[in-house]
Amino acid sequence: MSYQALYRVWRPQRFDEVIGQSLITQTLKNAIKTHQTSHAYLFAGPRGTGKTSMAKIFAKAVNCPNQKDGEPCNDCEICKAITQGTLNDVIEIDAASNNGVEEIRDIRDKVKYAPTEAEFKIYIIDEVHMLSTGAFNALLKTLEEPPANVIFVLATTEPHKIPATIISRTQRFDFKQIQAKDSLDRMTYILNEKHVTYDEEALKVIAKASEGGMRDALSILDQAISFGDDTVTLDNALLVTGSVRKKLLVQYLDQVADNDTQQALVTIQDVLADGKDPERFTEDLVNLTRDLLLYQQSPELVAEIELDQVDDQFKTLATKLSPQRLYDMIDALNDIQQQMRFTTHEDVYLEVLTVKLAGIRGQQPVASQPAVSATPTDQDVITQLQREVQSLQQTVSALQQQPAGTAPAAVQPQAPAQSKPAHRAGTFHINLEKIYPILGSATRTALSDLQSNWPELIQYFDSPRKRAMMKIAKPVAASDRGAVIAFDDSFIVERADDDNSFKDDIENALDRETGHVPDIVFVPTGEWPTIRKNYLKQHKVHPEGEPEDDSSAAVETQETQSEDQQPENDQMVSEAQQVFGEDISDIIEVKQD
Template sequence: MSYQALYRVWRPQRFDEVIGQPLITRTLKNAIKTNQISHAYLFAGPRGTGKTSMAKIFAKAVNCRFQKNGEPCNECDTCRAITAGTLNDVIEIDAASNNGVEEIRDIRDKVKYAPTEADYKVYIIDEVHMLSTGAFNALLKTLEEPPTNVIFILATTEPHKIPATIISRTQRFDFKQIQTRDSLDRMVTILKDKQLDYDPEALKVIAKASEGGMRDALSILDQAISFGDDKVTLENALLVTGAVRQTLLVDYLSAVTQDQTKEGLVAVHKILADGKDPERFIEDLINVTRDLLLYQQAPEMVEDIELDQVDDQFKKLADGVSEQRLYKMIDELNDIQKQMRFSTHEDVYLEVLTVKLAGVKTVEEPPVSAGPVADSSAVKQLTAQVKTLTDQLASLKKQADQSPQRQPEATPAPKPAPKPAAKVRVNLQKIYPILQQATKEALVEIQQNWGDLMQFLSVTQRAMMHVSKPVAASPEGVIVAFDYAFLLQRANGDQELIDALQNGLDRLMGKVSDIVFVPADEWPQIRQTFIQQYKAGQLSEPGQNSSGESDETADDSAEDPVVTKAQDLFGDDVIEIKKD
């Protein structure tokens, strides 16, 4: 048979073999002994804490006809078949790859059939949070009222993603992270059974690196055994986990807390040269800094967490650094850890971190001396100069007091008047041709499409055009009035804006029009001047005032060109002709 990983070979087969979950194992054993078995269970907790193993043990226990005190015998045909995964009545489903409605409907259709070999049909749905919303809805009714002799066991690492309607129909058990000492004891048992040599310090490193997951601990142990040729040493464990020796971490922190930046940088380069993972190095630093903070308050707690790896150097460091400095160091470490996730130059971040940690100061620490004491002769010379200047100042004050007439105080120079804003130049040679051909229909068409035209512009361009509006239009051009002169000047010099407006008009109206900008406050005068010039016959073509009614009235009849064009522009129902 091919080699099997340690976590598969040493998977628990009885409730008593499950590590670190005494409350759950006792509750399930008592439920089986008293025959108070629920129809649905939810096992939630971190990875590698025994959720799936517990589900299989529970499936064996409820179907074992020779179970004793809630424990399966593991010797009958039913127990062996469940252990081997060949019993048809215990169905294990991976919800990550079977998360659709059709798969759950298939379960719902088959669940009505009675078990063929065992007493209970058990459905173990792993990673149940991966089911889709439709799949959860399809499971809901079956989960609430399943047929007799059917048990659902749902396992998940993310219970917050499961609908509350599903959770309320189950008995929920929250699996806890396995304590480091429990992981250590389990690995010792396995290595003794395999008759392999090991370094206790190596197992402590592996137990801490597993972060509360027994499966992770056994996987790392498997790697260390293979790497060390059936021998687990501290060096191999450090290489496999990417961790840094506790002594190196304490040496590094001692250097930065004593403001020895150079020694800290040398330590960082040495750690990186050994091939250590920079992110793991930051994680280890955070843990050690936390231990220092806790050791100042509860030494026994730290000794238990670190598995008695607290040496004299660690204690000396804990006594020599203040709490405030440790708080600031943890903040700096957390910031660097976040930044390093998005960088490929992690060594640079570690160097910057070292300089920052060496520069962390607190109020309680005495300030560093600015430099050597100044020479005594220089001090005497400076003192004499200060005395001379003081005497001169006193003499000047005395003379000023004895003077019979005081000079009048100089009046402050008047502030120069602010320069008036440069007047915007208006190009009438571009405006008049548009006014000569302007019509009301063209202006209305532009006004109706103005909002859509703004959507063709960028955010910055729309902000600039927000204070403008079309005031006159002809088939060949558009006059746009700006409320603010400085924005008009910017618009005149922005060829990209003009091009965007012309392209938008081409798409919306099928024509490219000339666009002329004018100040809104000068537009009435421009319009008035144009009408006067047209009336005096100074323009070759008749023009129109497309923005409003003219202030000039017609002299006699509607044959007046101004009146005629006004009627064309606004309509007879708007124009009223009055004689003087």
């Protein structure tokens, strides 16, 4: 038989073998023992945490004639057939490649047939969030009231993309990331069973590199075994994962903390010469600075996270760097990580990062930090506040000295003019060159369609910040070519316009929802009436009352004239109302020569 990957060979076959999900396994075992299984389950969680494996174990347990305490026997014909994937009554469907309405209708038609061998027919739909809206609608009624001998198990890594009507018809179980210690114990057990020699420090590196996924951990371990010829060493694990030795990372941060830029640059060159991944190096630095920050507050927590890899050099560095300087370092590392994604000269960014980190001046080190300290900037703020308080005291004194019944004299505060913050509204530059072409081909139908689909677009956004921005956004004009989106605050408009990923997410959502990708332009709500009014003024009207381009009828108007200001018998106004709608922004008299 050909070689199989470790994660396939050592896939859990019993609930007790599933790593790190004890709450879920105990709940399912109890439900099976007491015959209280539901008709539909939703397994949600990060990749490689056991969702599909749990679904197959559940399918075996509910159908096993010899199950004991909710566990399958794995010896009967049904258990063996499910393990090998040959039982017709357990159907696995990949929703990523079978996401259409026809596939779900086929399930709906066949679900009414009784199982041929097992007691229950089990449908396991993996990556269910990939189903289209029509497919979800086709699944809805069947999922709510399936036949008595049918059970649905839905698995997904992105539950927020599943309609609430689907989730409400299932029992939801959220799988959590597997702790590094649990991954370490599982890998140790597997290597002992395979009689493979290993270095425990190497397994710790792999466990942390897997980022909470057991499948990822076993895949990296498989690579390390192959690279080391059935031996897992620390050097091999570092090479396979692209990680850097913890000692070298601490040495680099120690040089940065001492502002020794020259030696830190030499360390960077050594890292690059060893073929380490620059992005992985910056990620390891982020984790190390986080550990230093946490160690200053809770040493026991860091010892658990780092699997007891805390040495004296680490402890010394933790006392050398202040919390504020660690905050600044993490910010700088995050900025560099974002920039490195779009460059082929990552070594240059690492050198720039080194100079920047060495130049960061935080507060005093933790060991010698005084109880109260103020930076020059803080001192300026304090001085300014003292002046304002003194000015207010003088004002109060002057008011108290006024005779009763007399109007108080106006007392001007002594605060300097430059202390007033500049209002941020209006600072955003509105690009009329992009807006006017959209208005030129805008239609009311396109705007109405976009406004009706807007709540549906929000479900495609993963980030809570972006979803919140979508909820306060309002489409005000739309065409086949583009759409104008308004925000109440100019600052939010500027943030949205600078965030290219936010625009990309809107365009992707529109592509999936409507089938085309329009150009998106953002405007402040307060500026939109002026933009609209200027556009309508520039749009000439013929004497017959017909506009040169009737597509501008979609430009939504928010200001209306009162009835006593509108000519009642003006034929031109009546015809314009038919084109632009009842709301009229302004009436312009067109004089004929």
